[in-house]
Amino acid sequence: MEENKTFTISVYSENNVGLLNRISGIFLKRHINIESLNVSKSEIDNVSKFTIVVHTTEEWTRKIVGQIEKQIEVIKAYYHTDDETIFLENALFKIASNLLFDERQIQNIIKENHSDIVTVSPQFFVISKSGRREEIENMYEQLKPYGIMQFVRSGRISVSKSEMQISNLLKEFQL
Structure with missing residues (x-):
């Protein structure tokens, strides 16, 4: 059986009303507690970054990220372990x-x-x-x-140790 670990989920999205409610509903449906939540401006103009900390299995985290990415306003979501973030x-x-x-x-x-x-x-x-x-x-x-x-x-704020490909992804959208 897979062990529970702490994961930081980064969600890049347009800043739309109701998105936080829908994202929290994804966790609620799966009975997964959000340990910490922070929403702020990101490095990209007009794009918000949600930083969500959960303690669960990687399999559940992967499923949750997939569900979050299905939300219309979400551009991209990532997850990292504590070792992969600052x-x-x-x-x-x-x-x-x-x-x-x-x-x-x-x-x-x-x-x-x-x-x-x-x-x-x-x-x-x-x-x-x-x-x-x-x-x-x-x-x-x-x-x-x-x-x-x-x-x-406050909730956790974090940056990944590896390069986030979100900026390149957005440039592709704009072309």
Whole structure:
């Protein structure tokens, strides 16, 4: 039996209303949880890139990518393993301001985790951390005993180590 692995699915598409709903429906039908989702502008004008992280078998991932590519607005979809991509997530931690000065350990946590303070107010300060999910989780656990007022983490963003053929594909469409 094939083992479950983490896959990053990259979907290049026109930016149309309702596509996200249809894509999420493909996962829902197969009872596959989306671990992370990010939608952004891509390297190509007027083309959006969905970055979807799933934990399943390669066979299921291949089937899902095939279903996604059947959507009219989808130009091309790819999937990669973690070894084939460079990826990270971003997180923001909101902490009470008095802790920044009263708890010396907080400054050490910020420094040791290669994170940045992005704003300071009389009531709170905000720390920004970029990295792998495990690094963000580790920092969360270190800050938790001091009290986290708010926490948010982005979905994965990634680029493939190999060249993506999407630009060449689009040039062919335009000819």
